[in-house]
Amino acid sequence: MAIIQWFPGHMHLTQKAITERIKAIDVVIELLDARLPGSSANPLLADLTQGKPALKVLNKQDLADPPRTDAWLAHYNAQPGMRAIALDASMAAPAKALIRACHELAPNRGGMTKPMRVLICGIPNVGKSTLINTLAGKRAAKTGDEAGVTKLEQRIAIAPDFYLYDTPGVLWPRIIVAQSGYHLAASGAVGRNAFDEQEVALELLNTLRQHYPQRLAARYQLTEVAGLSDEQLLEAIGRKRGALQRGQQVNWQKAAELVLDDFRSSALGRITLEAPAEFAQWLAAGQTLDAQRQVKKDAIERDRKIRFKQVKTSKRPDGKKI
Numbered sequence: 001m002a003i004i005q006w007f008p009g010h011m012h013l014t015q016k017a018i019t020e021r022i023k024a025i026d027v028v029i030e031l032l033d034a035r036l037p038g039s040s041a042n043p044l045l046a047d048l049t050q051g052k053p054a055l056k057v058l059n060k061q062d063l064a065d066p067p068r069t070d071a072w073l074a075h076y077n078a079q080p081g082m083r084a085i086a087l088d089a090s091m092a093a094p095a096k097a098l099i100r101a102c103h104e105l106a107p108n109r110g111g112m113t114k115p116m117r118v119l120i121c122g123i124p125n126v127g128k129s130t131l132i133n134t135l136a137g138k139r140a141a142k143t144g145d146e147a148g149v150t151k152l153e154q155r156i157a158i159a160p161d162f163y164l165y166d167t168p169g170v171l172w173p174r175i176i177v178a179q180s181g182y183h184l185a186a187s188g189a190v191g192r193n194a195f196d197e198q199e200v201a202l203e204l205l206n207t208l209r210q211h212y213p214q215r216l217a218a219r220y221q222l223t224e225v226a227g228l229s230d231e232q233l234l235e236a237i238g239r240k241r242g243a244l245q246r247g248q249q250v251n252w253q254k255a256a257e258l259v260l261d262d263f264r265s266s267a268l269g270r271i272t273l274e275a276p277a278e279f280a281q282w283l284a285a286g287q288t289l290d291a292q293r294q295v296k297k298d299a300i301e302r303d304r305k306i307r308f309k310q311v312k313t314s315k316r317p318d319g320k321k322i
């Protein structure tokens, strides 16, 4: 399994903006995709935000599997200095739950002299603009002239004593868990040209076959799901849905796009691709592999430096130093 890596840019700007802003922040909201909370989280954030109280917002809950959303909420709520709520764009007044959770996390803030200052972060496509627009309503206030505030930063007052700071650019994690790359690509968070749709669709089918076989059977009118390989499954779907090319051969690309579209539009029902304990295992394995890769890289670099030094200090036949 190859690891999908994708770098949407502006990372440096975002890191700098967060570091500058964090001292005057009371709570950090991380918007997560409720279908893939672990994979859509950014492990860099805890370091960058220096252990500030954290509110995890599981967004797009309307697309996610409710029992699994509950499991993720319980997982986050069990951690010190952390709260979690689930939201979706159809909710008329998301501000109430969000404001309450922030006050629980920073009870000493509130009122005009000590307004609550909240930073909101999230990977692309997680629904940040949609949520901010809903929260802002008529009260939206863009600022850029305030001293020390990055020009592109946005401050929104969602209550008279509650300020939300948006971060410019994006903070994208270095992906060290192979499954995360596939889940992010399946969800639509990764740019279209940065991954192979067929590979991602096959991985998605693998997950769906294990956790949601009846949904696959119902959607694509398949009598058998469990006994098929991922490729056989994609081929069967392609045939059922008429994703064919000349000679009645299955058009794999079309079939893959169809499966990804069905997942993204929730035509397959409400699905969550990962559970907390499962994700913790992937992460631990990914971190071990990453550490091993780093040791190898360091050894190669050390070796290169030693050889470079040897070349520099060795003498030419005429006795001069090289």
Ligand code: G4P
Pocket (backbone or CB within 6 Å): 059, 060, 061, 062, 063, 087, 088, 089, 090, 122, 123, 124, 125, 126, 127, 128, 129, 130, 131
């Ligand atoms: P971003 O700022 O984090 O990059 O995300 P943005 O708000 O642009 O949202 C990305 C996509 O996700 C949008 O769909 C948006 O409508 C959708 N979205 C946001 N929140 C929710 C939610 O809670 N539930 C569901 N189901 N979808 C949500 P799009 O197809 O890119 O655009 P459009 O169809 O809205 O035009």
